[in-house]
Amino acid sequence: MTDTFKLKVVASNKVFFDGDCLSLTIPTIDGGTMAYLAHHSNTVAPVNVGEMKIKNASGEEIFAFVGNGLLEFFGNECTLVCISAELPEEIDARRAKEAEMRAQEEMRQKQSLLEYHQSQADLARAMERLKVKNRHEI
Secondary structure, three states: OOOOEEEEEEEOOEEEEEEEEEEEEEEOOOOOEEEEEOOOOOEEEEEOOEEEEEEEOOOOEEEEEEOOEEEEEEOOEEEEEEOOEEOHHHOOHHHHHHHHHHHHHHHHOOOOHHHHHHHHHHHHHHHHHHHHHHHOOO
């Protein structure tokens, strides 16, 4: 039997996943990904928007969009707290496309630096949602 670890993914509106898993792959703030397996060293790491992959204890792969968050791996237990976590079928493509267009328009407007960075973050979130939705379209 392959080693597993306890994983709990908590989004702002729900517990997305709570159980044993074989691996977790998350997007990192440098644009890459990081994979976690059983008995990973103790870690606290930021999570960026993008695609998350969970391989549960039975080997099934679960792909999802994940929003910004924070991951803690300690004592073979992993907790990921994030703004949002959505399965591809839960993503409303029309709404994500509207958010993308809205963010692009906001970026064309004269804004403060803070507003510009917020628009950039909104655009990145919308584009990542669409990527996950399109990559795993049923």
